[in-house]
Amino acid sequence: MKISASFLSIKDNLKENISRLTKTDIDYLHLDIMDGSFVLNKTWDIEQIKGIINYNKPLDIHLMVDDVYKYIDQFQVLNPIYITFHYEINYDIMKVIEYIRQYGIKVGLSIKPETDVEKILPYLPYVDLVLVMSVDPGAGGQTFIASTTDKIEKLRAIDGNFLIEVDGGINIDTIDLVKNVDIIVVGSYITNGNYEERIKNIKEKIYG
Numbered sequence: 001m002k003i004s005a006s007f008l009s010i011k012d013n014l015k016e017n018i019s020r021l022t023k024t025d026i027d028y029l030h031l032d033i034m035d036g037s038f039v040l041n042k043t044w045d046i047e048q049i050k051g052i053i054n055y056n057k058p059l060d061i062h063l064m065v066d067d068v069y070k071y072i073d074q075f076q077v078l079n080p081i082y083i084t085f086h087y088e089i090n091y092d093i094m095k096v097i098e099y100i101r102q103y104g105i106k107v108g109l110s111i112k113p114e115t116d117v118e119k120i121l122p123y124l125p126y127v128d129l130v131l132v133m134s135v136d137p138g139a140g141g142q143t144f145i146a147s148t149t150d151k152i153e154k155l156r157a158i159d160g161n162f163l164i165e166v167d168g169g170i171n172i173d174t175i176d177l178v179k180n181v182d183i184i185v186v187g188s189y190i191t192n193g194n195y196e197e198r199i200k201n202i203k204e205k206i207y208g
């Protein structure tokens, strides 16, 4: 299981703290992009991001935006390993998948807690990753919604080549609920404490 660390909840000294975070034993840096439309909050624009991130870890971009093509065009320059977008936007999902892929970037498709797995079945053969949201997208530090684990089970039962990533509310108490996924996104649990120590705690829970 891989760990993708979200820095959404880091409050100050962002550049310096991201630098500390990417020197730890995480696998990916998870970049949450919000537009103030698909979700209420708004995060950084591409120029701000260029000023604060480094490339010590592969980037895993999570777009919580309506105007998805605009953000793909802007953020593909960072050369991420994944760009993940939401099923719930008002665009032709297949076209967005193809659009990300033409940049040579792996494609993730995300579903909110209220969206059923059945809705994305037609797209599964064409994506590299399914991101199951275990909180309502829009903010860090929320409580894990336990019923979302049913979706992970359903996805696991499907014979496909996609990875399963889960995002939101994962900490030392909830990690046991998501042990059968490929990538976990962990934000505030890591960044509200000593990074190395918190990552070590998580790895101990995963590997025993």
Ligand code: DX5
Pocket: 006, 008, 009, 030, 032, 062, 135, 136, 137, 138, 139, 140, 141, 142, 167, 168, 169, 170, 185, 186, 187, 188, 189
């Ligand atoms: C929520 C974001 C998550 C979030 C995870 O909308 O997509 O990536 O930052 O943070 P925690 O681990 O604090 O829920």
Ligand code: ZN
Pocket: 006, 030, 031, 032, 062, 167, 185
């Ligand atoms: Zn995220």
